[in-house]
Amino acid sequence: MKKNAQLYTKPLSKTVGEQIINADNSSVLELSKELIVNLFCAQGLLLFRGFEADVETFIKFSNELSTNFMDYTGGVFKRKVINGNSTLLSVNDFKDEVKLHGEMYYQKNIPLMLWFFCANPPSQDGATIVCDGKLFFDKLSDLLKDLFSRKKLKYRRHLERDAWRERYKTDELDVVEQICKNNDTHLQVNEDESIDICYIYPAIHLSRTGEAMIFINSLLPAMAISPDVISFDDGTNIDNTIMSELNEIAEKITVEIYWQKGDILMVDNTRIMHGRRAFADDKRDLYIRLCSPAFSY
Incomplete structure (x- = not known):
């Protein structure tokens, strides 16, 4: 662990993210917003751990760094509203695995940033999974890089x-x-x-800084849950060979986050894909907020 001015940090993993640790019994609200922003812009994924945050603290903290909160209109999953706040939503309405994806990439207007809060961790299983979309793109074969540069996805x-x-x-x-x-x-x-709806979008995107290509989309969960809803934009199917390579890459670079009570996770939804492992118990209680950063990067 290292002290970065007012932030005590350590890597979340070898490939993605940084943890901000409560080493001096402080409140997450007391942390330097400037240092958080700088670290987030560099990492794309921050886990705040040990601050014993409650829901009210989580809302206040995320409000200070965010704008343009969304209420999940147009979203494909059911999201229960928490405490009457339409921007505070449950992610526990079903317990199946959700493969790596970018949030709401089946429509144009996506939340650029995500917040997760652990009100109560699961007794077992149910880890949130994440990966860096830049690393995912780098791991693609040349054939798939070429394919996804020529063909878009049709949802x-x-x-x-x-x-x-x-x-x-x-x-x-x-x-x-x-x-x-x-x-x-x-x-x-x-x-x-x-109604019948159709949206065409790329599987790979230029990063917000314009320096790298990012693999981020909703392809993996769509093919796992409802393969009939997604194809290439020319109408051709996405075959098993393609999906096998993508799922193999995903498992190799996936990082699992095992939740602790009061954890807060800050996610760049233009770079970092997320998902979760399946779980069985009813104790897992996680909330999500969808928004944009209240800062430029």
Whole structure:
């Protein structure tokens, strides 16, 4: 562990992230925001550990470094609202594994930054997994680098009326049409008021600094959970050979975070992919906030 002015830090792993440790019995609210920003810009993933934060502290701390909070409208998973705050959401509505992904990469308007808070850790299993999308891209074979530079991903979904009302948090098709327009998503409204949506997006992206290519998308969980919703933009299937290579890379570079009560995780959603291991118990209680950084980098 090293002292970086007011921050005591140590690497989260050999490949990604940094931990900020409470070595002097301080509050996370007392930490230097300037030093946090500098470290976050360099690392893309920060774990704040040992500060015994509660939910109120987590909200205040994340508010100080964030802007443009999102309420998960358009999101594919169910998210329970916590304490009546539509920007504080549960990630425990189901217990299955979720493979590495960028949050909401099946639409144009993504949260640029994520916050996670551990209200209560699981008794076992349920680790959050992360990896650096730059490292993922570097590990791709030349064939896949070329393939993903030429072909984009096509995400498509058929939603019955009740399903789109829940997903877009509205009863009005006019509102859905505007949301889809803002997200460059093609919308087809059917006679029975079901809808079909289609969004085309790249699997690889230029980093925010313009210095590197990043592999970040929703391909791995989509293929694991609902393979019929995703293909290449020319309509061709994403075959098992491609997915085998991607899943092999993912397992080699995945870092597991075993939660402790009060942990706070700060994630660059333009660079760092995340997911989780499956779990069985009901004690795991994690919350997420979706936002943009209130600073430039």
